[in-house]
Amino acid sequence: MSEPRLDFWFDFASTYSYLAIMRIRPLAAACNVAVRLRPFLLGPIFKAQGWDSSPFKIYDAKGRYMWRDLERLCADLSLPFHRSDPFPQNGLMAARLALVGFDAGWGDAFCESVFRAEFGEGRRIDDADTLTDILKSLGIDATQAFQAALADANKARLRAQTEEAQRLGLFGAPSFVTPDGELFWGNDRLEDALAWAQRTSRSS
């Protein structure tokens, strides 16, 4: 029997990824599934679908509904909620920093903090000050982290991760992928994805 594992793919601009990242840690711990955070960029994937922005921005009724839905779900979960402005925000630098953080051991906490700042506190995550504040609050040397994030190899790593997302058939975020390649899309499928990860690890 192998250890149950689940990849959690997200874009830092994704509203429903905020819900998923705030929920996944206790749920995964309760069923012993090891979660790997995989930030990627939805931009190139949306572009391949002919969209120049988030579908919530392009389609008015869908966008209006999403904000209301998010507000309701945050209330149910007792999560702070601020409608981010502008939307969608550019999560490029946050994603590059996250990759640096995964190697150094502070990646998961950094990702949670970025989402909390963006959708819980209404801060701009494309602002270096916000990201610097978050890094400092985690006891990280921000100057060093930015330098590492901007290294060519790290930029290439994020591009490669986004290409992998596209190869896996991802078309939105959050998405969850089990080791046997089963894809689950959306915060609503988090429980199903964890259950699948558990079942397949038992049978392998």
Next chain:
Amino acid sequence: MSEPRLDFWFDFASTYSYLAIMRIRPLAAACNVAVRLRPFLLGPIFKAQGWDSSPFKIYDAKGRYMWRDLERLCADLSLPFHRSDPFPQNGLMAARLALVGFDAGWGDAFCESVFRAEFGEGRRIDDADTLTDILKSLGIDATQAFQAALADANKARLRAQTEEAQRLGLFGAPSFVTPDGELFWGNDRLEDALAWAQRTSRSS
């Protein structure tokens, strides 16, 4: 205290509406919510968003995922599943017949049977034979029902219902709307919509 009520909006071509219609009756009964079925046409609504077909048809990765997701969900619910071909199917005549049926008392059973034929048995619901078989199985005079469905006033009624859906901000199906105008989109929100309908009826 008013009776808890919920409007269930759907298009007969909608895959996730199959799940919702198969689930809604026992769930609504368990919490005493009166459900009104409101068929409408997604075509004009998709057109207003710039789509000439279902987004599952236009966006490949999204479409591939939807069929896999539906297959998994049907398995969980022990519901028969057949991938409908062609997809999406034209549900115009089924919707017109449903409106006739609501007045005559066989509308709800007819709607369930149409979805079961389409996604449970893989039959074509744009085929008059399928619809005739369903009507007969419910003990309805099919010739009379078709005549009533094709009356100008009935056609106008379906157009008006679709316009109402658009005014309510609907952008997909299934959608659920409570008497106080709260919108819930998707089979995944059925339980939330029922709970909302209950809560608001208690406080009114």
